[in-house]
Amino acid sequence: MLTLERKTLIQNVLRRDGRIVAKSFAEELGVSEDTIRRDLRELAKDGLLQRVHGGALPSSPAIADYHVREQMASSAKEKLGRAAAGLIKPGQIVFLDGGTTNLQLARNLPPKLEATIITHSPSIAVELAQHPSVEVELIGGRLFKHSIVSMGAASAEAISGIRADLFFLGATGIHPETGATTGNREEAAIKRLIARQSAETILVATQDKIGAASPYLILSLEEIATIVVDADVPDKLLEQYSATGPAILKA
Incomplete structure (x- = not known):
């Protein structure tokens, strides 16, 4: 051959x-x-x-530039965003990770929701500026252009002083063997820090990220409370994930 x-x-x-x-x-x-x-x-x-x-x-497909990713599977991301937004309760402190799916989550927050949203994503902060009753805290630092999020020592120091109820994690891949992964070492470290500062971590994943892996570990499956996925993902595939600990929410 x-x-x-x-x-x-x-x-x-x-x-x-x-x-x-x-x-x-x-x-x-x-x-x-x-x-x-x-x-x-x-x-x-x-x-x-x-x-x-x-x-x-399989490698993760989420390697394109941010603005390219924003156009990919937009209807599926909107559906996932709506389902994830429904998990936020009034009065909670919520950390929204960067990414195009979490941007849809921000866009689908109920207009009457009163909560505090913390993010290191300028795109998400600008989106939430239009929300009538959500308080927005933006974490500063050096801009990582691929994901449009701030990183570095200043970001880490600010995040270390936060205690959040929920963390909506963005990842480029989620696999039963490797857990949640991403393509940049420093970004993975910032995400792990946010998870440590949060009572519960929720991963919102489009179907192309299920079963894919990237080089750098963020969290094992055991450290993720809930995975929000598209309703079209086969139950048999999801059994490998739920058996390890996370609850599965189909959008």
Whole structure:
């Protein structure tokens, strides 16, 4: 089998099964494990999969620029945003992570909701400026342009002084083996800090992020209270997540 054929097959198997085990896949094809590992390295370099110990997982599609992502699956994100917004109770202190799905959450907050929303996303803060009864606190710092959020020491210091009831986490991938992940180490650290300062973490994930992985761990599944997903995600797929701890809310 030619290299191109093997790589195509690897991607097909990842789409079908959600993972590749290098040793068993090499035995199945009758090639060396080193050959498969080399293929995985090259595919990972091209951003076509995420390497993990012993094999590979599908890579997250959420690598495009923010304004490109904002146009992707907009109707699904709006539906998820409405469902997530319904989890916020009057009087709560809520931290909204950056991201295009959480932007939809901000847009779908009930007009009469009285709550405090903290965010390190300028886009979300500007959106909430139009809300009649929500108090908005914006965390400052150095702007991370890919996600349009502030990061760095100033952000971390401000976040450390906050105690939130809910944290709506944004991630580029969620997988039973790797948990919630993202593509930037510093961004992952800021998200973990916010989660530590919050009583409950809720992940709102479009279907393309389910079963995908990125290089940097944010939280394990056990640390996530609820995952909000599209109603079209198959129950069988979600069993792997709910068995680990999070409640599943279908939008």
